[in-house]
Amino acid sequence: MLKKYVSGLAAGFLVLGVPAMALACNWGAKAEGDCNQISLSVAVERGKSEAAGTYDLYWSKEGNPKKGEIIEHGEIPALKKGETHQVVYDLDKNKNGHEGNYAFYLKEPNGSIWSNPVKVTGCSQSEQPAQPEQPNKPEQPAQPEQPAKGGQLPKTATSYPLAIAWSGALLATGLGILVFRKRHA
Numbered sequence: 001m002l003k004k005y006v007s008g009l010a011a012g013f014l015v016l017g018v019p020a021m022a023l024a025c026n027w028g029a030k031a032e033g034d035c036n037q038i039s040l041s042v043a044v045e046r047g048k049s050e051a052a053g054t055y056d057l058y059w060s061k062e063g064n065p066k067k068g069e070i071i072e073h074g075e076i077p078a079l080k081k082g083e084t085h086q087v088v089y090d091l092d093k094n095k096n097g098h099e100g101n102y103a104f105y106l107k108e109p110n111g112s113i114w115s116n117p118v119k120v121t122g123c124s125q126s127e128q129p130a131q132p133e134q135p136n137k138p139e140q141p142a143q144p145e146q147p148a149k150g151g152q153l154p155k156t157a158t159s160y161p162l163a164i165a166w167s168g169a170l171l172a173t174g175l176g177i178l179v180f181r182k183r184h185a
Helices: 002-022 160-183
Strands: 027-033 037-044 053-060 069-076 084-090 100-108 111-114 118-120
Touching (some): 027 111, 027 118, 037 100
Antiparallel strands (some): 037 084, 053 100, 100 111, 100 118
């Protein structure tokens, strides 16, 4: 009888505990930006309140900013559900220039998350010093402006379906063990 009780407790912990661990981070984050600044909005999406946390802003000239370098570090105050904290980073502080890929990495006591990546392009004209005019050069006809190409889509996938699938598999395994033990007891 004790073995069945312990088996039931273990199965219950796995079914209820594993999804809770997978969904530990209570914050939600949305980043956006332009040639002047990158901003981040942080809000509590789950839970009652959160302790303070930190963030790192990653930058990469090309490719995934998560593999780039940290260009800013800061703190996020304790937030209650419904409150939002705004972080603004002035791109003039980036020694690498304005253009590139940016993403925030947020760490709070219950976990960590990445913000959506932000791609900043088309800023090079404002960053370069004005060139002196060259005399005796024939003027070239103006090129028509190309329409803006679409940017990178935000990552909207969640880990909920995976947590549900794992919970279902663990529940089925636990039930299978209980049925097996009952028939062979």
